[in-house]
């Protein structure tokens with residue numbers, strides 16, 4: 436059993452922190468900006484809540500963070516009441532936020548300056564993956580630190596991998612999002628075409644999902660797309676944040692991402708339709724408007 440803090444109890448963080456307590460059996464203290472959520476978590480999981488990130492992290496062996504973007508992450512780590520203020524030498528800071536590789540390297544250096552270790556560890560698997568404790572976790576950092584952190588991370592994960600030095604977890608998540616952008620646009624166009632052609636979408640997917648066109652998106656989203664329902668997970672606003680990170684990194688490393696840039700603009704169209712909180716399969720709504 437380790438002493439653990441979890442900062443950020445959103446859609447993802449709330450259940451992840453829960454698994455650290457129930458499945459991992461750790462002594463967990465949480466912090467959330469909106470204190471009511473932290474109180475609700477502490478009641479549900481018989482854990483503790485602290486009023487600041489620094490107080491939550493005080494004396495902990497592992498500190499997890501899952502907030503929104505780079506700036507949010509800086510606030511709760513290197514900010515005034517951030518966790519690095521109190522984390523002890525030899526402890527490990529694990530960041531589950533989807534953020535830039537740049538901020539990961541920056542936090543790695545800030546942590547090391549205090550004798551603290553850092554792993555960037557963005558996740559994939561969505562709300563359902565977090566609730567069921569079966570996330571995929573893509574890590575960047577030092578191998579010995581990763582080996583120390585892995586058994587703790589296992590509480591909310593099905594797959595945990597070390598991809599390389601600091602920032603490599605975030606770069607891996609970027610590849611993940613590049614794949615998703617193209618796959619969802621292809622699926623949206625196929626469903627759109629099928630409807631225009633008068634095909635029975637369910638029947639078609641039953642057949643083609645077993646062949647080379649099959650994908651997680653097809654299996655899990657074709658039904659709701661066909662019904663014009665877009666309330667099933669990862670929101671368009673988050674996807675645009677992620678694609679913004681991807682495109683900025685591509686500017687730096689010279690990668691050419693024409694399709695990703697185009698799909699990012701398509702998600703901008705979805706936002707203009709009022710779809711900020713719709714799930715990513717809503718690219719179809721844009722074609723059908």
Ligand SMILES: NC(=O)c1ccc[n+]([C@@H]2O[C@H](COP(=O)([O-])OP(=O)(O)OC[C@H]3O[C@@H](n4cnc5c(N)ncnc54)[C@H](OP(=O)(O)O)[C@@H]3O)[C@@H](O)[C@H]2O)c1
Pocket residue numbers: 443444445446447448467468469472501502503504506507508510511531532533534558559560561562668669670673
């Ligand atoms: N949702 C998904 O399916 C999914 C899947 C994979 C990865 N992710 C990534 O995981 C991260 C969290 O996603 P989520 O869906 O859990 O988001 P969310 O439900 O919006 O939760 C965000 C959390 O961060 C906290 N927060 C934001 N800015 C903060 C700040 N400046 N200071 C302190 N706390 C702050 C929020 O506090 P309040 O409660 O006070 O607002 C909340 O607890 C994001 O980077 C997202 O891209 C999400």
